[in-house]
Every structure is written in structure tokens, then in C-alpha cells.
Amino acid sequence: MVTLNDYLILSAILFSIGLIGVLRRKNLLLxxxxxxxxxxxxxxxxxxxxxxxxxxxxxxFAFFIxxxxxxxxxxGLGLLIVWYKKKGTLDLDxxxxxxx
Amino acid sequence: MExxxxxxxxAPLLGSLIAAAFGTTPKTLFTGIVxxxxxxxxxxxxxxxxxxxxxxAYIHVELMEWIGAGDLYIPFGFVVDEVSATMMVVVTIVxxxxxxxxxxxxxxxxxxxxxxxxxxxxxxxxxxLVMSDNFAGLFIxxxxxxxxxxxxxxxxxxxxxxxRDVNPSIxxxxxxxxxxxxxxxxxxxxxxxxxxxxxxxxxLQYSEVFAAIGDVDMTIVxxxxxxxxxxxxxxxxxxxxxxxxxxxxxxPTPVSALIHAATMVTAGVYLVIRANPIYDVVPDVGxxxxxxxxxxxxxxATMALVNRDMKRIIAYSTLSxxxxxFVAAGLGAYWIALFHLATHAFFKALLFLGxxxxxxxxxxxxxxxxxxxxxxxxxxxxxxxxxxxxxLAGIYPFAGFFSKDKILEVAFNEQTYILWFVLWVTxxxxxxxxxxxxxxxxxxxxxxxxxxxxxxxxxxxxxWAMSPLALLAVIAGWFEGWFHGYATNLLPDYAxxxxxxxxxxxxxxxxxxxxxxxxxxAIVRYRGNGPKKPTNVNSxxxxxxxxxxxxxxxxxxxxxxxxxxxxxxxxxxxxxxxxATVDFIANSIYGAGSTARGLxxxxxxxxxxxxxxxxxxLLVAAVVYGTLR
Amino acid sequence: xxxxxxxxxxxxxxxAMFWITVTTNNALYAMSSLAAGMIFISAFxxxxxxxxxxxxxxxxxxxxxxxxxxxGMMFFDTLNExxxxxxxxxxxVLSGLIALMLVVIFVSPIISSKVQAxxxxxxxxxxxxxxxxxxFTKYLVPFELAAVMLLVAMIxxxxxxxxxxxxxxxxxEQEEExxxxxxxxx
Numbered sequence: 001m002v003t004l005n006d007y008l009i010l011s012a013i014l015f016s017i018g019l020i021g022v023l024r025r026k027n028l029l030l031x032x033x034x035x036x037x038x039x040x041x042x043x044x045x046x047x048x049x050x051x052x053x054x055x056x057x058x059x060x061f062a063f064f065i066x067x068x069x070x071x072x073x074x075x076g077l078g079l080l081i082v083w084y085k086k087k088g089t090l091d092l093d094x095x096x097x098x099x100x
Numbered sequence: 101m102e103x104x105x106x107x108x109x110x111a112p113l114l115g116s117l118i119a120a121a122f123g124t125t126p127k128t129l130f131t132g133i134v135x136x137x138x139x140x141x142x143x144x145x146x147x148x149x150x151x152x153x154x155x156x157a158y159i160h161v162e163l164m165e166w167i168g169a170g171d172l173y174i175p176f177g178f179v180v181d182e183v184s185a186t187m188m189v190v191v192t193i194v195x196x197x198x199x200x201x202x203x204x205x206x207x208x209x210x211x212x213x214x215x216x217x218x219x220x221x222x223x224x225x226x227x228x229l230v231m232s233d234n235f236a237g238l239f240i241x242x243x244x245x246x247x248x249x250x251x252x253x254x255x256x257x258x259x260x261x262x263x264r265d266v267n268p269s270i271x272x273x274x275x276x277x278x279x280x281x282x283x284x285x286x287x288x289x290x291x292x293x294x295x296x297x298x299x300x301x302x303x304l305q306y307s308e309v310f311a312a313i314g315d316v317d318m319t320i321v322x323x324x325x326x327x328x329x330x331x332x333x334x335x336x337x338x339x340x341x342x343x344x345x346x347x348x349x350x351x352p353t354p355v356s357a358l359i360h361a362a363t364m365v366t367a368g369v370y371l372v373i374r375a376n377p378i379y380d381v382v383p384d385v386g387x388x389x390x391x392x393x394x395x396x397x398x399x400x401a402t403m404a405l406v407n408r409d410m411k412r413i414i415a416y417s418t419l420s421x422x423x424x425x426f427v428a429a430g431l432g433a434y435w436i437a438l439f440h441l442a443t444h445a446f447f448k449a450l451l452f453l454g455x456x457x458x459x460x461x462x463x464x465x466x467x468x469x470x471x472x473x474x475x476x477x478x479x480x481x482x483x484x485x486x487x488x489x490x491x492l493a494g495i496y497p498f499a500g501f502f503s504k505d506k507i508l509e510v511a512f513n514e515q516t517y518i519l520w521f522v523l524w525v526t527x528x529x530x531x532x533x534x535x536x537x538x539x540x541x542x543x544x545x546x547x548x549x550x551x552x553x554x555x556x557x558x559x560x561x562x563x564w565a566m567s568p569l570a571l572l573a574v575i576a577g578w579f580e581g582w583f584h585g586y587a588t589n590l591l592p593d594y595a596x597x598x599x600x601x602x603x604x605x606x607x608x609x610x611x612x613x614x615x616x617x618x619x620x621x622a623i624v625r626y627r628g629n630g631p632k633k634p635t636n637v638n639s640x641x642x643x644x645x646x647x648x649x650x651x652x653x654x655x656x657x658x659x660x661x662x663x664x665x666x667x668x669x670x671x672x673x674x675x676x677x678x679x680a681t682v683d684f685i686a687n688s689i690y691g692a693g694s695t696a697r698g699l700x701x702x703x704x705x706x707x708x709x710x711x712x713x714x715x716x717x718l719l720v721a722a723v724v725y726g727t728l729r
Numbered sequence: 730x731x732x733x734x735x736x737x738x739x740x741x742x743x744x745a746m747f748w749i750t751v752t753t754n755n756a757l758y759a760m761s762s763l764a765a766g767m768i769f770i771s772a773f774x775x776x777x778x779x780x781x782x783x784x785x786x787x788x789x790x791x792x793x794x795x796x797x798x799x800x801g802m803m804f805f806d807t808l809n810e811x812x813x814x815x816x817x818x819x820x821x822v823l824s825g826l827i828a829l830m831l832v833v834i835f836v837s838p839i840i841s842s843k844v845q846a847x848x849x850x851x852x853x854x855x856x857x858x859x860x861x862x863x864x865f866t867k868y869l870v871p872f873e874l875a876a877v878m879l880l881v882a883m884i885x886x887x888x889x890x891x892x893x894x895x896x897x898x899x900x901x902e903q904e905e906e907x908x909x910x911x912x913x914x915x
Binding site for chain 2: 019022023026092093096097
């Protein structure tokens with residue numbers, strides 16, 4: 001029998017995979033992929049909680065997260081294109097304008 | 101009437117401030133003239149106040165509240181009574197003359213304006229000292245004159261330090277510091293005295309303190325008397341705090357005349373006179389003061405016998421005369437002490453100013469063995485100095501005779517024959533060394549031409565400035581009877597016993613004889629080509645005297661050097677403990693900063709990692725907190 | 730029983746796919762595995778009786794988002810090997826720690842207290858219908874806000890990406906060269 005804990009553990013594993021990606025990726029595009037993984041991991045957790053508590057709020061939040069993810073992709077990709085045009089690279093280390 | 105008090109007091113301050121405004125500019129003659137005329141104003145005001153005091157007026161003004169805290173109430177109050185009026189007149193007359201004299205003496209000095217600013221500030225402080233109606237105001241003036249003395253002794257602060265063999269005073273700045281530090285030691289005693297007074301009488305006003313002193317425990321009064329006298333010892337350069345006075349001769353000569361002969365050094369005597377009700381309660385302390393005074397009189401006179409430095413000789417003679425004053429004050433003859441203070445101020449200032457003239461003529465040479473036969477070129481100066489020396493030696497009818505003889509009579513009257521004998525011998529020594537100086541400088545063989553001096557007399561106005569002092573050095577003694585009646589309005593009278601009355605003529609004869617003997621011996625010994633049999637400079641006595649009984653050396657080895665060692669030890673403790681602590685704090689913050697600088701690389705992936713670490717830490721904290729709760 | 734098998738199967742597949750996504754050096758592989766992972770995630774939604782969410786997951790993520798990424802990648806030279814820094818231990822430690830903590834935090838309130846259902850599921854009504862009812866009643870304002878946000882994001886994406894679209898990089902470089910040569914001639 002699959003319990004809520006199983007889902008949550010899965011979700012945590014997926015989240016940490018996403019985090020690993022965020023932390024080790026240098027390429028901005030692939031870094032975006034990693035963030036999508038993290039968002040999806042959270043969605044799984046929400047859906048699972050929704051199911052095991054018999055409450056729809058979890059699913060609702062999952063929907064909104066998907067909407068936010070979609071907007072993020074649109075804006076983020078637009079920004080990436082601008083950056084790529086400017087610098088010719090998607091290397092994260094080229095984004096060092098905040099250096100004091 | 102009140103305004104006269106304020107004019108007398110604040111005219112010198114105004115002059116000082118005006119001169120100070122031009123302190124850094126090159127010489128402007130008018131600063132000298134302005135300060136001198138303001139002092140003249142102060143002098144005339146003081147004279148009018150003296151006249152009022154003579155007619156029995158007692159002026160007491162309160163300028164403003166100064167310290168009012170709880171039970172402690174100290175106003176800026178000033179009093180003009182017999183003692184302070186006398187002091188004011190003496191101080192202002194001498195200072196006015198010295199100011200005018202300085203216009204000529206400091207003519208070519210680069211710090212002309214600065215000099216006048218300091219000098220007038222000194223007079224103001226001295227007036228605060230003598231006019232204050234309470235011990236706190238006196239202490240302010242006391243410190244003020246100390247400060248001005250420091251400024252003026254170190255006036256030529258740019259001179260380099262030399263060894264003691266070349267110049268016993270080492271350098272002006274060294275001498276100034278020595279004077280200042282010695283006085284600090286004494287002032288600590290004085291402060292303790294003041295604290296005791298306030299603690300046990302609840303006031304610092306003279307009138308209240310003296311009214312309450314009878315009710316205070318005897319031991320406490322003893323201590324008050326002793327501590328106040330320690331303060332007086334510092335200011336009046338009594339043994340063992342005497343070394344600074346001779347070294348203070350590094351200052352310009354007018355300063356020596358004003359501060360280190362006529363006024364400031366007598367502040368200690370003034371304090372004892374002013375605090376006479378206290379010393380009346382404890383005659384033992386007074387007797388100690390008298391003994392110390394007699395000792396210093398003799399002690400200083402012996403050092404003056406062999407010294408070759410003109411100004412130091414006069415400084416030792418000042419020291420010696422201060423000893424006389426303390427004998428009188430200590431034995432309860434306060435009016436006589438005050439009288440000797442006044443006459444001494446006139447003739448000693450005159451003597452110093454004359455010495456200044458000689459220095460000027462000799463291109464600042466001080467060694468009397470390099471002078472001689474100056475009488476021909478500097479007749480007025482020579483006459484002034486001879487007058488002053490005769491007055492100092494105490495020959496009738498000059499000023500010194502009346503005051504000094506009275507002190508000897510007092511010593512005799514108290515049946516302290518040893519004191520009398522010491523003072524009597526000292527009178528002979530005084531006469532001898534004064535005329536030794538006169539003979540070496542003005543008569544005998546010409547010894548200055550060979551090293552190329554071109555002696556010349558000072559300008560006329562300088563001599564005119566000295567003439568009132570010369571006049572006073574001659575006639576001041578004639579007012580003895582009048583002064584006695586006037587001063588004893590405030591000060592306790594001193595009664596001579598009948599036995600002494602019978603002996604007076606004898607005493608005068610004996611004293612005059614020893615003084616004349618000293619003078620004649622000096623003249624005979626140093627006339628012509630100098631002594632037939634030169635002094636043996638290698639004899640132990642001579643060495644002892646010329647090295648000031650080795651006291652400066654002893655002080656240096658016993659006090660200064662161990663203190664320096666202690667200080668450097670404290671310094672190293674300070675460096676290793678206090679500084680190290682502070683440095684450690686600063687360094688660790690600095691180190692933390694430079695370590696943290698590594699975080700601020702602007703590299704996003706690094707920041708991401710840091711953020712993740714932060715999130716992890718927060719989550720761990722949340723879990724730990726949750727389980728603990 | 731089938732549910733359990735399905736859960737573990739899809740769990741394995743999702744983890745594998747996402748692992749490939751974060752570790753591969755080829756951008757195309759990464760994108761493909763990501764898309765696959767997304768689809769496998771939707772399987773969980775179906776398992777959890779969130780049919781509508783599963784459908785949206787496939788449509789929006791696997792369809793729209795991945796399509797946008799695919800188009801976006803056309804701008805970048807994706808055929809090159811993507812150089813990444815060597816994975817450091819600290820990365821894994823941190824991620825594992827965070828995951829562990831998250832699990833602990835998620836699990837603890839479930840054990841310690843009963844959570845009251847705010848919007849309980851209604852028996853006998855299909856999931857999309859339920860979702861529709863809640864979404865258009867209780868969550869109407871957030872829903873509309875989300876719609877506006879998507880519109881804003883779309884406009885922003887178009888403007889950002891479309892700026893100076895008429896000029897290509899190579900053209901700009903040529904122009905600069907021309908200007909440079911003219912400068913030399915003068």
C-alpha cells in the first residue's frame with residue numbers, strides 16, 4: 001500500500017535532484033530545467049496531500065504553480081535570449097555584474 | 101567701587117586677549133603698548149583700592165555663581181582687604197614696569213606678541229590668586245600662574261637639550277616641564293588640604309573657614325596646615341621642591357623678574373599669610389615652616405656663593421629670601437612676612453631687570469667671570485643694581501633693612517636662637533654674594549673685550565621703567581610703621597617682648613655689621629684683578645655647592661630614572677594587554693571582513709550554493725527547534 | 730497492488746529521467762529526458778485521482794513549456810557539449826540535507842495532529858468537475874490573477890525576445906568592421 005509518506009519522500013528526492021541541478025549547472029538553460037524539476041516535485045507533494053486528506057486545496061495550488069511555471073518560462077527564456085544576444089554565452093559565471 | 105575691582109582684575113586679561121589675537125604674527129609694537137597701558141590702568145585701580153583699604157573699606161564682590169551643587173556653593177567672589185590690596189599693588193606695579201621694560205628687552209624677539217599675551221595672562225592669574233575670597237578661586241589662580249610660568253619659562257622652547265655640564269638647566273622646555281611637574285606634586289598636597297578644609301568646615305570661603313577652624317579636631321588642622329604648606333612649598337620653591345626655580349631662569353629675564361622673583365614664587369608665602377588663622381591654631385606646624393625657611397635661606401645662599409651664572413645667583417638669592425619670609429610667617433609675624441614680600445618684590449625685580457640689561461649688553465652671556473668693568477658703559481644699570489643689592493643685603497636706610505631686620509628680631513624674640521643665628525649668617529652670605537656679583541660684573545678687570553662683547557646701555561625708556569622700582573627699593577622700607585598699623589587691621593599683630601625691645605639696637609648693629617662685613621669682604625676680594633688667591637675649584641665643598649648639593653643628580657637617579665623605568669614597564673603592559681586586546685578586537689573584525697569579502701564575488705553559482713546552505717541551516721534549525729519544543 | 734507497482738515504477742522512471750536531466754552534458758538529451766520526466770509525473774497525478782491536474786501537466790508542461798524550451802534552444806548553439814563544473818560533494822550533501830529536512834517537516838504535522846479538510850472531495854463527482862467548482866468559486870480571484878499574469882508573461886516574453894530581432898549578431902559585427910576599415914582609410 002502506498003502511503004502519503006512514500007509520495008512525500010519521492011517528492012523530496014525529486015526536489016533534491018532539482019536542487020543538485022540548480023547548484024551544479026553552469027548553463028542557464030539547463031539551470032531552468034532544474035528549476036522545472038523542483039516545481040514538479042512540489043506539485044507531486046501537493047497532489048498527494050490533496051488526495052490523502054481528501055482536500056482539493058492541494059490541487060488548486062498545484063494548478064497555480066503550473067501557471068507560474070509557464071509564466072516563468074516565457075519571461076525567463078525571453079531574458080535568456082536577450083542575454084545571449086548581448087554576451088554570446090549562457091554561462092552563469094558571465095553574469096557577474098553584481099560583483100562589488 | 102565694584103567697577104574698580106573689575107577694572108583692576110580684567111584689564112590684564114583684556115590686554116592678554118588682544119595680544120593673543122596677534123600671537124602668531126610678527127612683532128607689532130602696539131601689543132606691547134596696549135598691554136602695558138592696560139596694566140597701568142590696573143595698577144592705578146589697585147592703588148585707589150589700596151587707598152580705600154587704608155581708609156578702612158572692605159570691598160567684597162561676587163561676580164557670579166561658579167559652582168553650585170548641593171551644599172557646595174562656590175561663587176566667583178573677590179575681596180579687597182588689607183592683604184589682597186597690598187598684593188595687588190605690588191603685583192601690578194612690578195608687572196607694569198616689567199611690561200614696559202620688556203618692550204625694550206624683547207625688541208628683537210620673534211615671539212614678541214606671544215610674550216606679552218602670556219605675561220598679561222600671568223598677571224590676570226596672579227590677581228585672581230590674590231583677590232579671590234575663597235580657596236577654590238585661589239587654586240584657580242594658583243594653577244593659572246603655574247600654567248603661565250610654564251609657558252614663559254619654555255618661551256624659547258626651540259632650544260635643544262644639552263647635558264647638565266654645559267647648562268645645569270638642560271633646556272628651556274626641560275626647565276618648564278620640571279617647574280610644572282614639581283608644582284603638580286605640590287598641588288596635589290594643596291588639593292588634599294582643600295578637600296580636608298571643605299570636608300571638615302563645609303565651606304571654602306575664607307571667612308567661613310576661619311570662623312569654623314576652631315571647632316575642627318586638632319589633628320585635622322595639623323594635616324590641613326601641612327598639606328597647604330606642601331602646596332606653598334612647591335610654588336615658593338622650598339626644599340625639597342626647590343630645584344625648579346634655578347632652572348626656571350631659562351625663561352626670558354623679564355619673566356624671571358616678574359614671576360620667579362617678585363610675584364608667583366611669593367604665592368606660597370601669601371597662602372600661609374592668608375591662612376594665618378589655621379596656622380595660629382597649630383603653632384608646631386608654623387615652627388616647622390620657620391625651620392624649613394631658615395634652612396632654605398642658608399642652603400640657597402651657600403649655593404649662590406660659588407655660582408658663576410648671573411641669573412642663577414639671583415634665583416638662589418630669591419630662594420633664600422623666600423626662606424626669610426617663611427621664617428616670619430611660620431613664627432606668626434604675618435605682617436612682617438607680607439612686608440618683606442613687598443620690599444623683596446621691588447628690589448629683586450630691579451635686580452633681575454638690571455641683570456637683563458647686562459645680558460643684553462653681553463649678548464646673552466651669563467657667566468659673571470666673562471664680564472667686568474661694565475660700570476663705565478652701563479652707569480645707570482650699575483647704580484640700579486647696586487641699589488638693589490644694598491637693599492637685598494639689608495643696609496640702612498634701604499628697603500631690605502627694615503623688613504629683613506624685623507625677621508631677625510622675630511627669630512630672636514621667639515628665643516629660637518638657632519634660627520636667628522642661621523638667618524644672621526645668611527644675611528652676611530647674602531651681602532657677600534650680592535657684591536661678588538656686582539664686583540665681577542661692573543668692576544674689576546675688563547674680561548669681556550677679549551671674547552668680543554660690545555656692551556651698550558639699554559634704551560632710555562627701559563631705564564625709566566626701572567626707576568620706580570629703584571625708588572621703591574630705596575624708600576619702601578620707610579613705610580614700615582605705617583604698614584604695621586595698616587596690615588594689622590586684618591592680620592594678627594606680632595608683639596615683641598620687652599627683652600627684645602632692649603636688645604633691638606644691639607641686634608641691628610650685629611646684623612648690619614655682618615652685612616657690611618660681607619659687602620666689604622666681597623669688595624676687597626674681587627677688586628682689581630680679582631682674588632689674589634683663587635678659589636680652589638677642586639675642593640669638595642666647592643664641588644658640592646656648584647653642583648647644587650648634587651640634588652638634581654640625586655633626583656634624576658632616585659626619582660626620575662626609576663619612574664621612567666616604571667613608566668616604560670607600564671607602557672609595555674599597556675601595549676601587551678590593553679592595546680593587544682583592542683587590536684585583537686579590531687583585527688578579528690577586520691579578519692572577519694576580509695574573510696567575508698570572499699562571499700561577495702558577484703558569482704551567481706556561488707551565491708546559489710550559499711543560499712542553499714542557508715536554506716539547509718534554517719531547515720535544520722526549524723526541525724531542531726520543533727523537536728525541542 | 731497495481732497501484733503500488735505503478736508508483737514504484739513511475740518513481741524509478743521519474744528519478745532516472747530527472748537524474749539524466751541534471752547530469753547529462755548534452756542539452757538535447759537533457760530536454761528530452763525532462764519532457765519524459767514531466768509525462769511520468771502526470772502518471773502520479775492520475776494515480777492520485779487528480780485527473781484534471783494530470784491532463785494539465787501533460788498539456789502545459791510536456792506540451793507548452795517544453796515546446797517553448799525547444800524553440801528557445803534554437804537560438805543557442807545547443808549542439809556543443811555543455812561544460813559544467815564537476816559536481817562537488819557539498820552540492821549533494823546540501824541537497825540531501827534539505828530533502829531530508831523537508832521530509833521531516835512535511836511528515837511531522839501529519840503524525841502529530843489531524844488536519845481538517847477545507848474543501849473536502851465530494852463522493853461520486855468526477856475530479857475535473859470538482860476542480861472546476863472549487864476553482865470558479867473559492868479561487869476565482871487567484872485564477873483571474875493567474876490569467877493576467879500569464880498574459881503579462883506572454884507580452885514580456887515577446888518583447889524581450891523580439892527586441893532587435895531584425896538585427897542579427899553577424900550583421901552588427903560586419904557593420905563594425907566596415908566602420909573600422911573606413912577609419913583606417915581616413
